[in-house]
Amino acid sequence: MTTHIVLDIDGRQHAIDADPDMPLLYALRDDLRLDNPRFGCGLGQCGACTVLVDGAPVRSCSLAVSAVGTGKVVTLAGLGTPEHPHVLQSAFIEEQATQCGYCLNGWIMTAAALLRDKPHPTEADLRDGLAGLKCRCGSHLSILRAITRAAQA
Amino acid sequence: MGNFSRRLLLRSGGALVVSITVPLPVSAQGRPAQGKPAVGPLPDQLDSWLAIQQDGGVTVFFGKMDPGQGVDVAIRQIVAEELDVAVERVAIVMGDSARTVNQGGASGSTGIERGGITLRYVGAEARRVLLDLASQHLGVPVDALHVRDGVVIADPAKPVSYAELIGDRHFDVAMQWNGVYGNGLVARGRAEPKRPGDYRVVGTSVPRTDIPEKVFARHQFVTDIRLPGMVHARMIRPAVTGSVPAAVDEASIGDIPGVRVVWKQGFLGVAAPREWDAIRAAGTLKVTWSPVVPPFPGNAGLYDHMRAATPIARKELVKQGDADAAIGGAAKIVEAEYEWPFQSHASMGPACAVVDARPDAATVWTGTQKPHFAAIGVARILGLKPVQVRAIWTRGAGSYGRNDAGDAAMDAAVMSQALGAPVRVQYMRAEGTGWDPKGPASIHRARAGLDADGKVVGYRFESRGFSRTDIDTNESNPAHSLAGQLMGVKLAPIQEFGIPTEPYQFSAQLRAWETIPPLFDRASPLRSAHLRDPVGPQLGFASESFIDELAHAAGADAVAFRLAHLQDPRAIAVIRACAERSGWQPRVAGGSPGAGPVAPGRGFAYAQRGQTIVALAVEVEVNRTTGRVRPRRWTVAHDCGLVINPQGLRLCIEGNIVQGSSRALCEEVTFDRAMVTSQDWVGYPILDLADAPDAIDIVLLDRPDLPPSGAGESAIRPVAAAIGNAIFDATGVRVRRAPFTPERIKQAVGVPT
Numbered sequence: 001m002t003t004h005i006v007l008d009i010d011g012r013q014h015a016i017d018a019d020p021d022m023p024l025l026y027a028l029r030d031d032l033r034l035d036n037p038r039f040g041c042g043l044g045q046c047g048a049c050t051v052l053v054d055g056a057p058v059r060s061c062s063l064a065v066s067a068v069g070t071g072k073v074v075t076l077a078g079l080g081t082p083e084h085p086h087v088l089q090s091a092f093i094e095e096q097a098t099q100c101g102y103c104l105n106g107w108i109m110t111a112a113a114l115l116r117d118k119p120h121p122t123e124a125d126l127r128d129g130l131a132g133l134k135c136r137c138g139s140h141l142s143i144l145r146a147i148t149r150a151a152q153a
Numbered sequence: 154m155g156n157f158s159r160r161l162l163l164r165s166g167g168a169l170v171v172s173i174t175v176p177l178p179v180s181a182q183g184r185p186a187q188g189k190p191a192v193g194p195l196p197d198q199l200d201s202w203l204a205i206q207q208d209g210g211v212t213v214f215f216g217k218m219d220p221g222q223g224v225d226v227a228i229r230q231i232v233a234e235e236l237d238v239a240v241e242r243v244a245i246v247m248g249d250s251a252r253t254v255n256q257g258g259a260s261g262s263t264g265i266e267r268g269g270i271t272l273r274y275v276g277a278e279a280r281r282v283l284l285d286l287a288s289q290h291l292g293v294p295v296d297a298l299h300v301r302d303g304v305v306i307a308d309p310a311k312p313v314s315y316a317e318l319i320g321d322r323h324f325d326v327a328m329q330w331n332g333v334y335g336n337g338l339v340a341r342g343r344a345e346p347k348r349p350g351d352y353r354v355v356g357t358s359v360p361r362t363d364i365p366e367k368v369f370a371r372h373q374f375v376t377d378i379r380l381p382g383m384v385h386a387r388m389i390r391p392a393v394t395g396s397v398p399a400a401v402d403e404a405s406i407g408d409i410p411g412v413r414v415v416w417k418q419g420f421l422g423v424a425a426p427r428e429w430d431a432i433r434a435a436g437t438l439k440v441t442w443s444p445v446v447p448p449f450p451g452n453a454g455l456y457d458h459m460r461a462a463t464p465i466a467r468k469e470l471v472k473q474g475d476a477d478a479a480i481g482g483a484a485k486i487v488e489a490e491y492e493w494p495f496q497s498h499a500s501m502g503p504a505c506a507v508v509d510a511r512p513d514a515a516t517v518w519t520g521t522q523k524p525h526f527a528a529i530g531v532a533r534i535l536g537l538k539p540v541q542v543r544a545i546w547t548r549g550a551g552s553y554g555r556n557d558a559g560d561a562a563m564d565a566a567v568m569s570q571a572l573g574a575p576v577r578v579q580y581m582r583a584e585g586t587g588w589d590p591k592g593p594a595s596i597h598r599a600r601a602g603l604d605a606d607g608k609v610v611g612y613r614f615e616s617r618g619f620s621r622t623d624i625d626t627n628e629s630n631p632a633h634s635l636a637g638q639l640m641g642v643k644l645a646p647i648q649e650f651g652i653p654t655e656p657y658q659f660s661a662q663l664r665a666w667e668t669i670p671p672l673f674d675r676a677s678p679l680r681s682a683h684l685r686d687p688v689g690p691q692l693g694f695a696s697e698s699f700i701d702e703l704a705h706a707a708g709a710d711a712v713a714f715r716l717a718h719l720q721d722p723r724a725i726a727v728i729r730a731c732a733e734r735s736g737w738q739p740r741v742a743g744g745s746p747g748a749g750p751v752a753p754g755r756g757f758a759y760a761q762r763g764q765t766i767v768a769l770a771v772e773v774e775v776n777r778t779t780g781r782v783r784p785r786r787w788t789v790a791h792d793c794g795l796v797i798n799p800q801g802l803r804l805c806i807e808g809n810i811v812q813g814s815s816r817a818l819c820e821e822v823t824f825d826r827a828m829v830t831s832q833d834w835v836g837y838p839i840l841d842l843a844d845a846p847d848a849i850d851i852v853l854l855d856r857p858d859l860p861p862s863g864a865g866e867s868a869i870r871p872v873a874a875a876i877g878n879a880i881f882d883a884t885g886v887r888v889r890r891a892p893f894t895p896e897r898i899k900q901a902v903g904v905p906t
């Protein structure tokens with residue numbers, strides 16, 4: 001059973017026919033070929049699939065595509081480009097803040113929302129606000145440095 | 154692609170892969186690999202390693218790859234240095250079994266240490282040949298020439314570029330090589346490489362090129378490979394280890410569009426054109442499973458089981474003097490046992506692989522660390538010749554050894570052959586954490602005697618564990634894959650463990666290991682394999698905790714005690730550098746445990762892995778009420794010979810410390826009698842940002858006089874011991890079982906309430 005669903009992704013409208021219960025992650029990756037949100041756990045535990053929906057970080061593996069409604073979805077690809085980078089993207093490059101990079105969507109998208117709401121966070125704010133995100137390579141400190149750099153930019 | 158076509162035409166007359174006759178390859182571990190033909194280009198041609206394009210760009214063909222620590226940048230630096238070309242103009246192709254020589258893949262921290270040796274010779278040899286060509290071209294002797302960024306200059310009025318000399322043409326120059334495929338491969342030409350004193354690019358922090366791609370969401374991972382006609386597959390695993398499908402009701406998923414089932418003995422998977430449909434099908438398919446007796450002791454009974462088990466192999470690798478007699482006659486005897494659990498790779502993403510299997514060829518996209526061997530393994534499971542299979546390494550989630558990637562490639566191969574279509578297999582989280590090969594559990598028994606002056610006169614250190622290679626890290630044998638084992642391939646377990654390798658000067662000593670049989674003999678979620686610094690963290694935990702216990706028994710400072718038993722000047726320099734940088738004041742550990750709820754302590758540990766030496770000092774806080782152990786400040790002194798890229802090295806060390814802290818504080822595979830029960834990030838937590846240290850201060854001891862040695866796994870080895878030693882200093886309680894979870898710490902040191 002499929003439903004016709006219209007999604008607003010990175011400022012563009014997309015129409016797909018999909019199982020309404022399918023998580024948004026698979027609509028992004030398989031229907032729209034926006035590969036940057038990544039499957040990490042499918043359980044909302046790691047953050048690798050994080051996108052913004054109306055500005056709030058959401059685990060796209062755990063949100064039914066039919067529940068997105070008119071929400072505006074922003075993926076990492078929509079956050080900035082090499083020509084017009086988001087301050088966090090520049091900071092991650094400057095700090096060389098990732099190893100494999102599979103987790104990056106979680107950190108950058110969550111931090112983007114955090115910095116928007118709290119432009120001058122303390123380190124405790126960051127550790128608290130980013131709690132639960134996973135990074136298996138152990139890049140935690142370089143990620144913290146990058147987000148701190150972005151906040152000071 | 155221009156290079157690819159040119160190179161293949163050069164070697165194979167246009168066939169997609171290369172057929173060659175070579176001496177028997179030797180696997181990464183040095184065991185003869187009889188009957189395994191090589192895949193990939195021959196090492197004995199300069200053209201197999203390096204090409205120069207008409208635009209002056211240089212392409213290096215590297216038979217290892219970068220799992221995320223920037224090895225590719227270091228290799229580009231090494232080649233750019235020898236060639237005298239700007240590093241930005243050097244591109245690298247990594248880990249493609251058809252385009253790169255089999256240098257063993259990412260393995261044993263040898264990317265720079267071993268892989269870089271040949272690429273340094275390659276760069277030097279290419280420069281030599283180019284200068285010969287320039288000499289002929291310009292009519293000037295070679296020793297009158299110099300090179301500036303790929304341009305050969307004698308007379309400033311008539312420069313000639315590398316591109317003009319050879320662009321898009323072959324060198325056709327032979328290289329000498331040692332006949333060993335894998336990590337041990339070394340090839341070289343006639344040229345002598347530069348002296349380190351002349352380096353300008355090596356030793357600088359050239360940034361990585363993959364990071365901008367990743368932060369702008371433009372980097373292709375193996376999960377992103379899609380082929381025309383490709384179907385998505387998911388595997389179906391039993392709830393009880395050893396159980397196999399007895400009946401499969403395909404009608405139960407009959408309403409899912411295009412779904413198909415592949416069932417071969419114990420192997421069971423589903424595939425569908427749409428990924429979500431494959432996931433639904435895997436969750437819905439009705440399977441009747443064979444009844445079996447659950448085989449495991451359960452993790453609560455693990456160490457009892459291990460103590461009672463009969464060893465199947467024992468090796469006494471260091472035996473000097475009569476340790477028992479020396480201990481028996483000592484003034485003081487110290488004994489301890491340490492325990493380390495099974496640990497999971499728990500890679501950030503569960504494994505994914507795409508295979509396009511045809512009747513006479515197969516192409517594999519895999520995040521494996523060993524693509525050349527994976528090509529051989531896929532060939533064998535499909536009944537093809539290795540030369541008919543090409544494995545293209547495509548970045549997966551970060552891997553630190555033989556994780557689940559090798560199994561996914563085999564599963565995708567079997568599915569693709571059965572379905573006659575390209576297949577993308579991606580595991581679910583429960584497979585990534587529950588079914589990946591595990592780092593082995595172990596028990597370490599140490600016994601030593603001290604004389605009246607507090608010197609060690611006799612020392613015994615014996616480990617008993619599951620082999621580190623129930624599953625070989627080399628993926629060329631289907632026996633070492635879930636798919637192979639589920640389809641009845643005869644098992645081929647290899648008994649290996651290890652001993653501590655720090656060169657303490659104990660006059661009488663025994664260092665030995667023994668392995669016990671695996672808990673289940675096939676397709677086991679507790680099969681053991683290499684996980685970062687294989688068996689190093691467990692050995693380092695036990696051996697460096699025990700050194701700390703000896704220091705305490707001797708009434709000595711932990712740093713001074715180590716120095717008193719070492720003669721190696723590099724080890725002494727590293728330990729001193731760490732102590733000095735951390736402000737280490739000599740005293741006996743654990744002398745004044747804090748009485749409050751949060752007890753501060755400090756710990757020290759050191760490790761020597763191959764030629765790399767690391768010393769760590771850590772300040773921790775132990776919360777007696779919550780049991781939380783928080784390592785706050787780390788000081789690392791690190792000597793891995795010549796430093797190629799300081800920033801890359803520092804970030805790699807940081808990753809070792811944080812991942813090592815995770816393994817020391819959080820990570821323990823749990824299982825009941827039937828199955829691994831830690832199957833996600835709740836059941837198998839890793840270190841959270843909240844628990845990450847405040848700071849990691851790193852001192853690099855650069856040794857331009859020494860060759861570079863591996864840094865990918867060295868700093869993780871002493872982490873657990875350093876934390877355990879700090880817990881003792883903070884509380885006066887020695888915790889000899891890892892990990893140091895809140896429950897365990899509360900039980901050990903908690904204040905009764």
